[in-house]
Amino acid sequence: MTIDHKGPASRVGEDIHVDLAGRMTYGDYLQLDTLLAAQRPLSDKHDEHLFIIIHQVQELWLNLVAHELEAAMACIRRDELPPAFKSLARVGRIQEQLIRAWDVLSTMTPADYLEFRGELGQASGFQSFQYRLVEFRLGAKDARMLLPHRHKPDIHARLEKALREPSLYDEALILLKRRGYPVPQEVVSRDFSEPHRFSEAVRDIWLSIYRTTNEHFDLYELAEELVDLEDWFQQWRFRHLKTVERIIGLKRGTGGSAGVGYLKTALDRSFFPELWDVRTML
Ligand code: HEM
Numbered sequence: 001m002t003i004d005h006k007g008p009a010s011r012v013g014e015d016i017h018v019d020l021a022g023r024m025t026y027g028d029y030l031q032l033d034t035l036l037a038a039q040r041p042l043s044d045k046h047d048e049h050l051f052i053i054i055h056q057v058q059e060l061w062l063n064l065v066a067h068e069l070e071a072a073m074a075c076i077r078r079d080e081l082p083p084a085f086k087s088l089a090r091v092g093r094i095q096e097q098l099i100r101a102w103d104v105l106s107t108m109t110p111a112d113y114l115e116f117r118g119e120l121g122q123a124s125g126f127q128s129f130q131y132r133l134v135e136f137r138l139g140a141k142d143a144r145m146l147l148p149h150r151h152k153p154d155i156h157a158r159l160e161k162a163l164r165e166p167s168l169y170d171e172a173l174i175l176l177k178r179r180g181y182p183v184p185q186e187v188v189s190r191d192f193s194e195p196h197r198f199s200e201a202v203r204d205i206w207l208s209i210y211r212t213t214n215e216h217f218d219l220y221e222l223a224e225e226l227v228d229l230e231d232w233f234q235q236w237r238f239r240h241l242k243t244v245e246r247i248i249g250l251k252r253g254t255g256g257s258a259g260v261g262y263l264k265t266a267l268d269r270s271f272f273p274e275l276w277d278v279r280t281m282l
Contacts, residue, residue: 038056039052039053040052041116042119043115043116043119045112045115046112047108047113047115047116048116048119050105050107050108051105051113051116054101054104054105055125057101058098061094061097061098062098062128062131062133062134063130064090064094065091065094065095065134066133066134068087068088068090069087069134069137069138071083071084071087072084072087072091072168073137073166073168073171075087076168076171076172076222077171077174079178081222082218084222085222085225088229089225091229092225092228092229092232095232095233095235096232099232099235099239102240102242102243108247109247110247110248113247113248117248117254121254122254122255122256123254123255124253124256125240125255126148126255126257127149127255129149129152129159132145132159133158133162136159136162136163136167137168138167138169138229138271139167139169139195139196139271140195140269141167141192141193141194141195142195143193146159146163163192163193164192164193167192167196169196169226169272170192170196172222172223172226173196174188175219175222176202176205176219179219181205182201182205183205184199184201184202187199187202196273198273198277199274203274203277203278203281206274206278207278207281207282209223210223210278210282211282223275223278226272226275227272227275227276229271230270230276233271234267237266237267240263241260241263241264241267244259244260244263
């Protein structure tokens with residue numbers, strides 16, 4: 001018996017809708033008029049279009065990352081780990097896209113960029129509120145990062161809320177406590193607007209989970225998904241740094257920082273320090 005995979009043919013104008021006046025269309029649903037009117041270069045230089053689109057694409061992905069992290073955190077709070085893993089896996093796939101995007105931007109040379117860099121004024125990715133939202137959700141809490149958003153009360157309020165709430169890692173540690181692990185009280189009820197500090201007691205709990213993975217497979221899986229996430233986040237930071245270095249060298253950033261020197265400092269910051277230390281202790 002042969003199986004016909006083709007199925008019945010469809011014809012434009014017969015089955016496929018072409019009479020769309022007054023109906024919901026692809027462009028209406030996605031608001032493409034708005035989306036595609038948002039690329040407004042300030043110069044007539046060819047590469048500014050690329051520069052704008054790369055940033056906009058990354059902001060769209062960051063929007064979805066924030067959405068998925070919130071979903072994962074809500075699932076962990078409800079002790080529902082499988083759907084949390086689904087969201088975290090999706091975040092990982094998005095991070096792969098974000099990392100690959102640097103390859104496209106790397107086709108812009110220093111000379112191409114210098115042609116329109118002056119148009120940016122003080123604008124810088126440093127002011128990306130969605131990036132900060134994601135960092136706060138992952139645990140990189142730093143109240144100073146609210147300062148560039150004081151002139152936008154709605155964004156400031158959103159960021160401040162995320163600063164004060166438990167991060168994804170805090171939720172994971174609160175889950176460990178609920179499951180009866182000896183997580184110190186000061187780790188799970190603290191001022192969440194401060195970053196989590198390395199705790200040997202927490203490291204030892206993860207160590208016991210890694211030593212007997214079959215007994216706590218879901219927690220082991222959670223730990224490994226978190227490590228994936230941090231690993232990819234650091235790869236993004238590294239690719240950003242190298243792209244910046246190849247395009248502007250050691251010049252200062254438009255946001256006012258030392259540039260590459262500033263970006264390097266972020267590579268030493270860890271969201272989930274105990275999960276990295278476990279590797280040495282095993
Ligand atoms: C020609 C391309 C780029 C250059 C030269 C560049 C340069 C810089 C520099 C120098 C900084 C440090 C802050 C400052 O003083 O401005 C920075 C920060 C940042 N940039 Fe870029 N950038 C580029 C592309 C991008 C793209 C495509 C994104 C994607 C959204 C991005 C997102 C960020 C973020 C989120 C920060 C803050 C990092 C942190 O605070 O740890 N950048 N960038």
